[in-house]
Amino acid sequence: MTDRPHTPVLDRVTYPADLRRLTDHELKQCADELRAETISAVSETGGHLGSSLGVVELTVAIHAVFNTPYDKLVWDVGHQCYPHKIVTGRRDRIRTLRQKDGLSGFTKRSESDYDPFGAAHSSTSISAALGFAMAREMGQATGDAIAVIGDGSISAGMAYEALNNAGHIGRRLFVILNDNDMSIAPPTGAMSSYLAGLAKNSPLAALKDIADGVAAHLPEPLRQGAERARELVTGHQKSATLFEHLGFTYIGPVDGHNMAELLNVLRSAKARATGPVLIHAVTVKGKGYAPAELSDDCYHGVNKFDVATGVQKKSTPNAPAYTNVFGECLKRHAEGDSRIVGITAAMPGGTGLNILQKAMPGRVFDVGIAEQHAVTFAAGMAAGGMRPFCAIYSSFLQRGYDQVVHDVALQNLPVRFMIDRAGLVGA
Ligand SMILES: Cc1ncc(C[n+]2csc(CCOP(=O)(O)OP(=O)(O)O)c2C)c(N)n1
Incomplete structure (x- = not known):
């Protein structure tokens, strides 16, 4: 048969x-x-x-x-x-x-x-x-x-x-x-x-x-x-x-x-x-x-890859990435200033805050996908004497625009924004 x-x-x-x-x-x-x-x-x-x-x-x-x-x-x-x-x-x-x-x-x-x-x-x-x-x-x-x-x-x-x-x-x-x-x-x-x-x-x-x-x-x-x-x-x-x-x-x-x-x-x-x-x-x-x-990120976002092995094609440029430069630099500053904290809206890896998070877990706040809250939370911390670094992609910070103006800028509070990915994207 x-x-x-x-x-x-x-x-x-x-x-x-x-x-x-x-x-x-x-x-x-x-x-x-x-x-x-x-x-x-x-x-x-x-x-x-x-x-x-x-x-x-x-x-x-x-x-x-x-x-x-x-x-x-x-x-x-x-x-x-x-x-x-x-x-x-x-x-x-x-x-x-x-x-x-x-x-x-x-x-x-x-x-x-x-x-x-x-x-x-x-x-x-x-x-x-x-x-x-x-x-x-x-x-x-x-x-x-x-x-x-x-x-x-x-x-x-x-x-x-x-x-x-x-x-x-x-x-x-x-x-x-x-x-x-x-x-x-x-x-x-x-x-x-x-x-x-x-x-x-x-x-x-x-x-x-x-x-x-x-x-x-x-x-x-x-x-x-x-x-x-x-x-x-x-x-x-x-x-x-x-x-x-x-x-x-x-x-x-x-x-x-x-x-x-x-x-x-x-x-x-x-x-x-x-x-x-x-x-x-x-x-x-x-x-x-x-x-x-x-995999740790469950292949959230991948490059082209080989189906049999799952190995992805590398797309990393030779130049240092903004994300890593920022992450390493913030970690160095945080070692010398206990007021420095990092704030991310669900993107510790994408923003480079994972570097500080790994070194000093208590100094990074992942607030979930909540950009508006992240900004006002940072403003509150700054008003309370801390030195927050709020790292949010430019596209998602759109959502916190009013908070940037109303809660941070108008009150002249020392919140630093690390704004990444404002350019063209894609391979
Ligand atoms: C306002 C906003 N912030 C951040 C992101 C980036 N982002 C894309 S998918 C994602 C995770 C979504 O998780 P979930 O809804 O559980 O879906 P899953 O990917 O787990 O299926 C994030 C943070 C986004 N798309 N929009």
Whole structure:
């Protein structure tokens, strides 16, 4: 008997409508092939690999369950959208990623109807998705709104401003928290610890979901009993999570790489939701590619690389990098002046503050992706007698512009800004 030739399922998928014709089993196979295609493409172009590999199953499941592009899928930052681009009509151009005249490395409205909202700077997705949801409520021809946001990106103030507003408005909206317990560097902050606690809580998402569904249809006394049963099943108390206190229905944690579980949860959430829902998906950054899973940064951003070994092509110039010169210099000054501290918004490595952090861990503050807070925090420290060095890329400091003016400059406070990456980027 001869083996039947293996036809890749991915070859039958140009647009999400093609995914919706596949069986659940084929969707899983499609995700595996999509992962391989993403690795192969990024090995030729370089780019954000780890984040994209972490959302392969989510990408397939969301497009299979929701009716994109009528339903609006908003990726936070957009650096994890390569698998999304491959299944939304751009597979033939995926190897032009981040090249001149090629595909953008982020979502971009002018590139595709499947990119309803552009991004690159983090923590905007919930606000934008809520905007789409309200446009729908006010009669515009647009469907469900789904934001996918990482545990790093949900550390920024804007995300909370949006959750606060969404919980108050109370309209149907889906927020998928893609929790890989990583930002670019390991995440810091109280919220990060809180999410890690939730992620450990209960793997019984599907059961919880079923318990919720049953409870909702029972008369009051029975419902209370069912809710107690649900607590026993899930380990969660009713309204135990922060998200529930803010007015969201919380579903999770769910295994973000288990296609059957994802499809089940997304389908039932889609069928039942009447208000805002937060789905907590636990994922692995770099999933399915050993060199990425094993590296410290999970291959957040890579140069071109060899797929078999994971070894990246070197792109380091011979001249000393600004980042290292700054990092070493600050460390020398800090040794002689105990008032000197470094402040970074989730980018200790990118800004060079990791050099001081390694030498004197207590003298560097990683505040999470929170540039506005970083600047005013530095201002407060300066007013309190310290000598803070606030190291933020020029593009992200845009977000702290008012704080630079209002909290630092107008009060003439001694905060030093180390502003990097103001020029053209890319190899
Ligand atoms: C306002 C802003 N600050 C910093 C960055 C740089 N940045 C890009 S991705 C990233 C980490 C995001 O972490 P997370 O949301 O958990 O997604 P993951 O990469 O882990 O999938 C950071 C800090 C940014 N894009 N925008």
